[in-house]
Amino acid sequence: MHTVQKWLTLAIVSSALFLIVVDMTVLYTALPALTHELQASSSQKLWIINIYSLVVCALLPGLGTLGDRLGHKPVFLAGLLVFGVASLCAAFSPAPAWLIASRILLALGAAMMMPATLSLIRLTFADARERSFAIGVWAAIASGGAAFGPVLGGFLLEHYWWGSVFLINVPVVLLTLVMAVVILPKRAGNTDKPWDILGSLQVMLGLLGGVYAIKEAGKAAPSYAVALLALLIGAFFMTIFVRRQNRQAQPMIDFALFRALPFSSAVAAAMVASAALIGMELALSQHLQLVRALSPLDAGLLLLPLPLASVVAGPLTGLMLPRADKAQVLWGSLLVSGLGMAGYLLLHDAAVFWQVASLVLLGLGLGAVMTAASSAVMLNVAPQQAGMAASIEEVSFELGGVLGVTILGTIMTAVYSATLVLPASAGDLPNAHDTLDAALQAAGQLPVALGLQVAQLARAAFDQAFVAVLATAAAILLLAAATLRQLHLRQHRADLAARSAI
Incomplete structure (x- = not known):
């Protein structure tokens, strides 16, 4: 394949991936505005956020292996088309139920595209060094795009209505679709392999x-x-x-792959990194806006060092991987991520420089983790299994995000509720112990002095909940790093013993 065509292929699949992962987190900043405009209930609000990752997770394995059979280009093009139509429907949703249905359609398009993005890279780049760099770019987009979502959402909400966070997808989809039709190489799928x-x-x-x-x-x-x-x-x-x-003689997912430590540890690392990033970012975006009273745009700008560092770390790690000990890169990246998270835990109230330094360290670690994990997953399978491997890696990323929001979100709610003690004079404030925004809304209905006291107590309780989230995320990352290091050392000793016995 011509050199220019290879790198244009990378640009096309990276653009599509950016749309997919940004859609996971862009609603963090848009949710208050769209909830108010659409009069969404608390239950509908949860479904608007959750339905996307729920459907993507469920569809990824089947659609990934479908690409192995039909060819990844047609599946990718169909996914782009679905994603564009769904973005248009979501942007002009007149009611919560319409938006939820549009999010389901967005998830269908994303699940069609995601395995194809990584599979096309695996099949396009034959040179090991170029392939590692390309996977590094892919991983940087995957981790950096998710972190960039609130930044983009904050910017758009500063100037436009909430539907703009979806409408901005449409011109990108149209441009990417035209380029993909012309540039992406057409490779026949493996029609001998049945789609289960x-x-x-x-x-x-x-x-x-x-x-x-x-x-x-x-x-x-x-x-x-x-x-x-x-x-x-x-x-x-x-x-x-x-x-x-x-x-099955030709299984849809070959579970024997998980017996190989490089493959299984890479899947676990991607899940842990995603859980820590998505869970922490959900808590941080609320902390910046509701406790520190920053605008959505200012909150997004404060988060910007994290995705920028991740975007830098991904390709650099990809260049380093062919010459490095891949196991050390994997657990070392988790260690750097954990130190960055712990740094932000200790310095989140310090001067902006130290906050930015901690977020940069966290972003560098996460970008490197995703690159090392994606490379290990994709390079431990045959090319004809690229779609299957890509779907496994991406399910781990999506499932990690679900676990992060659920586990860290539950800890945040539990600590907030347990530490919030309201004055008796405030009376019964419905839902004040459930969420900070409910407490602040209730405080606004009270006499001024009492309302200010309730708001201060609620913000202090949420601050303790935020600290608990950061501490848990840091502990998860550091524990994962230590566990993978121990497992790989044990594997290394076993390999040495086996070679010496020959």
Whole structure:
């Protein structure tokens, strides 16, 4: 393939990936405005946020392997078209139910494109050094784009209405679609490999049940019976899916891959990094706007060093990987991420310079983690399994985000509720112990002096909850780094012993 065509292919798939991952977090800053405009209930607000990752997770495995069969270019083009139409529908949604339906359509388009983006890179770049660099760019977009979402949302909301966070997708989709039709290489899929429709449905229902259970358990007022039922349904379908795959001559997902430590540790690292980033960012965006009273744009600008550092770290790590110990890069990147998160925990009230320095360190680590993890996943499978491997890696990223929002969000709510003690003179304030924004709204209805006291107490309680989120995220990253280091050292010793015994 011509050199220019290769790098244009990278630019095309990176543009599509940026749209997909930004859509995961751009609503963090737009949610208050669209909730007010559409008169969305608290339940509808949760569905607007959650339905996207829920559907993407469920559809990724089936659509990833479909690309292996049909060819990744046609699946990618169809996904772009669906994503563009869904963005237009979402931007002009007249009611919450319409927006939720549009988010489902967005998720369908994203699930069609995501495995194709990484698969096309794997198949386009034959040179190992170029491929590592290209995967580094992909990983930088994946981690940096998610962190950039609130920045973009804040900028758009400063100048336009809430629908602009979706409408901005449309011109990018149109340009990318034209370029993709002309430039992307057309490679025939493996038509000899059957597409397992039954298996696709089984894994979809399994992931749907599991992710729904996690999200239900993470609500402020969860129904544990519903969560348990969803978990049992998910576990049932995942069990029969795994058993079916183990009997197949050409499985949709080859679970034997997980026995290789480089592959399984990369999947785990991507999930941990995503959980820490998405969960921390959700808490941080609220802290900046509701506690420190920054505008959406100012909050987004304060977050900007994180995605910028991630974008720099991804390609640099990709260039380094062919010559480095890949296991050390993986656990070392998690360690750097954990130190950056711990630094922000200690310095989030310090001068802006120290806050920015901590966010830069965190971004560098996360960008390197995603590059090392993506490279390990994609380079440990044959080219004809690229779609399958890409879907596994991306499910780990999406599922990590779900776990991060649920686990860290639950900790945030629990600590906030436990530490908020309101004066008796405030009376009964509905939902004040559930969320900070509810407490601030209630405070606005009280006499001025009492309202200011309630607002101050609520912000102080949320500040403690924010600290708990940062501490948990840092601990998760550092524990993951230590665990992977120990596992790889044990594997290294076993390999040395095996070689010496020969």
